[in-house]
Amino acid sequence: MKYTGQVYRPPFEARSLLLQVTRGCSHNSCSFCTMYRDVPFGIESFEQIGEDLKEARELFPAARRVFLENGDAFCLSAERLARIAEMIHEYLPLTEIITMYASVLNIRDKTDAELKMLRDLGIDQLNVGVESGLDDALRYMNKGYTAAEAVRELKRLRSAGMDYAANVILGGAGSGRQRENAEATAALLNETRPYLVFTGTLHSEPGCPLHEDLRTGAFRENTFREYLEEEECLLENLKLQGCYFFGLHPSNVVQAYGVLDRDKEKLLGEVRRRKEELREVLDLQPLRGGEGAVLL
Numbered sequence: 001m002k003y004t005g006q007v008y009r010p011p012f013e014a015r016s017l018l019l020q021v022t023r024g025c026s027h028n029s030c031s032f033c034t035m036y037r038d039v040p041f042g043i044e045s046f047e048q049i050g051e052d053l054k055e056a057r058e059l060f061p062a063a064r065r066v067f068l069e070n071g072d073a074f075c076l077s078a079e080r081l082a083r084i085a086e087m088i089h090e091y092l093p094l095t096e097i098i099t100m101y102a103s104v105l106n107i108r109d110k111t112d113a114e115l116k117m118l119r120d121l122g123i124d125q126l127n128v129g130v131e132s133g134l135d136d137a138l139r140y141m142n143k144g145y146t147a148a149e150a151v152r153e154l155k156r157l158r159s160a161g162m163d164y165a166a167n168v169i170l171g172g173a174g175s176g177r178q179r180e181n182a183e184a185t186a187a188l189l190n191e192t193r194p195y196l197v198f199t200g201t202l203h204s205e206p207g208c209p210l211h212e213d214l215r216t217g218a219f220r221e222n223t224f225r226e227y228l229e230e231e232e233c234l235l236e237n238l239k240l241q242g243c244y245f246f247g248l249h250p251s252n253v254v255q256a257y258g259v260l261d262r263d264k265e266k267l268l269g270e271v272r273r274r275k276e277e278l279r280e281v282l283d284l285q286p287l288r289g290g291e292g293a294v295l296l
């Protein structure tokens, strides 16, 4: 199997077959992201995809879930994605779900009929970096869409029969705006009903605008208290049934996992317990390690 550069996938795709169909990210300019800064965007050839699928048929003939690499593979045209899906079903006939990272912009570029056609070919449960429900936070992150546009496109996706997993960034609006960001993000999620909410906190590596803004103080990161208040407020405002809440990214101040709405009290209890545990450092900002891991 051929992969270019570092391979990224959501943690809950650990058991999926990873098939490269693009290199890098077609947007590659979110202010907090350095994942593909050194990888020029490119499209994998059908010949290479066929070679990889031949190898996968030998190594993983029982694959049921395929995750298409890289940063926003849903940027490919509907026609190209359809052909890739057909190739996957030909080589790996047990495949049930084909999924990938997708941006709101990638959805916008497809018609309703194309979305429905892709769903019929098994493309589903896309992983979308929604990030925030606040327009100015989205603008600062350079996502390229407003909250209203995200709602419109995600609703089109849902109407085509596709589920989606939402990535959201706690602290995405900066210090002092934890409630505002949590309420706006919860409203966006309540309206678009993801099957999974994946939370991480705002962090960056050298080489992106956010890193520079954090260094100069132009952007002030949340304190521990603000991160925990934001997560508490998000949980309190989410009105989703049967939705996984996946808060296990190493950058999170509290590690929490459960199913909404059933486990809401348990999740809120974990946030409050963590607040108590960190009571002496609540007004400090976290120290970070690799992948934004909270060291203290």
Ligand code: SF4
Pocket (backbone or CB within 6 Å): 025, 026, 027, 028, 029, 030, 033, 034, 035, 036, 071, 072, 103, 129
């Ligand atoms: S966050 Fe996603 S869409 Fe934005 S630059 Fe990184 S990989 Fe591309």
